Amino acid sequence: MSDTPSLADLRDQIDALDSEILEKISQRAHCAMQVAQVKTAAGDTVFYRPEREAQVLRRVMERNAGPLDNEEMARLFREIMSACLALEKPVSVAYLGPEGTFTQEAALKHFGHAAVSVPKSAIDEVFRDVIAGSCNYGVVPVENSTEGVVSNTLDSFVDSSLRICGEVELRIHHHFMVGANTNRDTITRVYSHAQSLAQCRKWLDANYPNIERVAVSSNAEAARRVAGEWNSAAIAGDMSCQLYGLTKLWERIEDMPDNSTRFLIIGRESVPPSGDDKSSILVAVRNQPGALHELLEPFRENGIDLTRIETRPSRSGKWNYLFFIDFAGHAEQPEIAALLQQLSAKVADLKLLGSYPRGVL
Numbered sequence: 614m615s616d617t618p619s620l621a622d623l624r625d626q627i628d629a630l631d632s633e634i635l636e637k638i639s640q641r642a643h644c645a646m647q648v649a650q651v652k653t654a655a656g657d658t659v660f661y662r663p664e665r666e667a668q669v670l671r672r673v674m675e676r677n678a679g680p681l682d683n684e685e686m687a688r689l690f691r692e693i694m695s696a697c698l699a700l701e702k703p704v705s706v707a708y709l710g711p712e713g714t715f716t717q718e719a720a721l722k723h724f725g726h727a728a729v730s731v732p733k734s735a736i737d738e739v740f741r742d743v744i745a746g747s748c749n750y751g752v753v754p755v756e757n758s759t760e761g762v763v764s765n766t767l768d769s770f771v772d773s774s775l776r777i778c779g780e781v782e783l784r785i786h787h788h789f790m791v792g793a794n795t796n797r798d799t800i801t802r803v804y805s806h807a808q809s810l811a812q813c814r815k816w817l818d819a820n821y822p823n824i825e826r827v828a829v830s831s832n833a834e835a836a837r838r839v840a841g842e843w844n845s846a847a848i849a850g851d852m853s854c855q856l857y858g859l860t861k862l863w864e865r866i867e868d869m870p871d872n873s874t875r876f877l878i879i880g881r882e883s884v885p886p887s888g889d890d891k892s893s894i895l896v897a898v899r900n901q902p903g904a905l906h907e908l909l910e911p912f913r914e915n916g917i918d919l920t921r922i923e924t925r926p927s928r929s930g931k932w933n934y935l936f937f938i939d940f941a942g943h944a945e946q947p948e949i950a951a952l953l954q955q956l957s958a959k960v961a962d963l964k965l966l967g968s969y970p971r972g973v974l
Contacts, residue, residue, distance in 0.1 A: 642697050649701035660702040661749065663779045663878070664887035666694060667970035671889070674973070687974055688722075695725020705729045707739045707748040713833035713853040715783060719876040720752040722974055723781040734830070736765045740773055743879055750778070751879045757785070758873045760808045762923050766877065767937050770895060770966055771928070777893050777967030779878030781974065786872075787813050787832075787848050789820075789863040792840045797862065802827055804835035805848035813848055816866040833857075878969070887970040890943040891920065894953070896936045897927060897962040905936075911955045912940065915948060943968040 618626075652660065673690045674683040681689075698704060706724055709716040710732025720730050731748055733739045739751040754763045787809055791797060802825040803810075803817070810817070810826050817826065824846075829835050832849035836857040839847040847859065854861060898904040912919050918941040927933035942949040944965055957963045 638693060641693065642700055645697035645700050652701075659882055661698060661704050663884050663970055664890075667779075667887045667889070667973050669694065670973045684974060691722075691974065692725050692727075695727040698725075699727040703727070703729050704750065705731055705748040707731045707733050707742040707751040709733060709736055709739060709753060709831070711831060711833045711837070713836060713849070713856040714831050715785060715850055715852075715874060716752055716754055716876060718850065718852050719754075719781050719783045719874070722783060723752065723779060723876075723878060724750075736763075737769055740769045740775060740879065743775055743881065744773065746881075749880065751775075752781075752876050753879065754874050755877045756875050756921075756923075757808060757812070758871065759812045759867075759869050764925065767923060767925055770937075770964075771935070775879045775881060776883055776969075777877050778880040778882065778884045778969050780891070780969065780972045781876050781878065782873055782972050783876065784871075784873050785812070785867065786850060786865045787867045788850065788854060788861045789866050790836065790839065790847050790849060790854055790859040790861050791845075792842065792857075792859055794841070794843045795839065795846065796843050799844055800824055800846050801844045803846045803848060804829050804838050806830070806832050806835070809848050812867050812869070812872055815868045816863075820863070820866075875972075884967065884969050886943040886945050886968070889971045890941075890968055891939055891971050892942055892944055892949060892968040893937065893939050893966040894956075895964040895966055896938060896956065896960050898934065898936065899961050900933055907959055908936065908956070911952055911959070915952050915955075917942060917949070917952055937966075941971075 649660065670687045670690060674687050677683050677686045704724055706720045706728050708720045708730055712732050717730055717732065720728065731742070733742060736753050739753055742748045743751040753766045755766045756762045800821070803821065804827050807828040809832055810828060829838065833853045833856070835847040836849045836853035836859055839845050839859060840857045848866070896908060898908055919938065920941060921939040923937040925935045925937065927935050944950060944953060945968070953963065953965065
């Protein structure tokens with residue numbers, strides 16, 4: 614007799630495990646509702662805690678024994694946490710729209726599908742909605758691994774009181790798509806966002822060198838236009854494909870296979886340390902020889918890991934510049950607090966944009 618369980622036995626095991634999982638998720642949801650009651654009684658109106666969620670997801674990944682990989686397991690828990698948080702208070706999230714953009718995909722990846730995602734037509738509108746309290750948080754793109762920094766996002770921080778409270782990285786896959794009415798043999802133009810067209814430049818040169826490349830406000834807008842035309846195509850992602858009922862002629866046409874975009878989560882509150890954090894600052898330096906060296910030297914002296922530095926022209930005068938700097942650590946750590954104090958004495962102005970958990974997913 615074989616010791617291998619039968620298909621019926623395995624299905625019985627799965628049914629029993631499903632019942633246990635269902636019971637545990639329900640218990641977790643009841644705990645979440647009790648958390649909401651305790652917070653309300655204490656006058657605490659902040660229900661979403663980025664540092665707490667980052668800690669939970671890291672612990673899930675550390676304890677995961679497989680066969681599901683760490684990221685897949687974390688995504689499952691992300692959705693459970695999102696649904697439980699919605700029982701406390703649904704989180705509203707403004708994002709650079711319209712519906713179906715990569716920014717919406719990033720928002721759902723970070724907050725889960727129980728969050729209420731609200732599309733906005735421009736990055737500054739996302740900032741305005743969060744400042745006004747119309748939405749709890751916002752999601753904006755900040756840099757792409759192929760095309761570099763998103764200037765509008767950096768510039769929006771200059772006069773804003775908002776804080777960075779999280780980050781999420783999204784692998785960007787572009788597809789060449791057509792609508793139900795498209796004549797595939799007579800495609801004369803392709804719509805997409807300017808950055809997406811740039812990220813697929815070599816592929817377009819090789820496969821459709823003669824068609825017109827039309828830059829539009831977003832990839833979702835490109836997909837929307839194509840849905841009603843007969844001679845055009847769109848370069849966009851999976852969400853736009855599904856939303857507008859398009860067909861992929863070619864998949865993953867981006868020139869760089871590791872093409873990724875980093876998004877920032879913006880909110881009104883500071884985030885406590887999570888144990889693995891990053892900080893972002895905005896610095897104005899005096900226009901003098903050696904200013905950049907003097908700015909960066911304290912990082913080397915204190916052994917602080919610089920993860921990114923970007924330069925933007927200052928509005929205060931010609932040839933004056935602002936530096937956006939990301940580095941490892943949290944502003945509440947003694948060594949980081951000392952670094953910020955040291956920098957403040959050397960520069961014309963320093964603004965802490967936020968300390969936040971390093972991206973988990």
